[in-house]
Amino acid sequence: MGGWHLEIGKMALYMTFPVALFHIFNQPAYFEEWVTKTKRDIYPPDSESHRKELEDAIKMIRAKQEEKQMKAFEEIENKRKH
Incomplete structure (x- = not known):
């Protein structure tokens, strides 16, 4: 067999190898x-045209929602009057 020298060498390799790889590959x-x-790629910088498109889309959606709410309120008012 290899004796205790071989065992100490293997143990040193088993302990040093992962620690060395961790140190090398975790450098910032x-x-x-x-x-x-x-x-x-995930969060591209804001562009002025992209921001304007989003704001316009939000305004359009809010206008549609307000229109639906106004129609619903008018229907409720018409039912109360009759």
């Missing part, structure tokens, strides 16, 4: 570019 420099690229 490796992830900084990837994180910023992914963040920009």
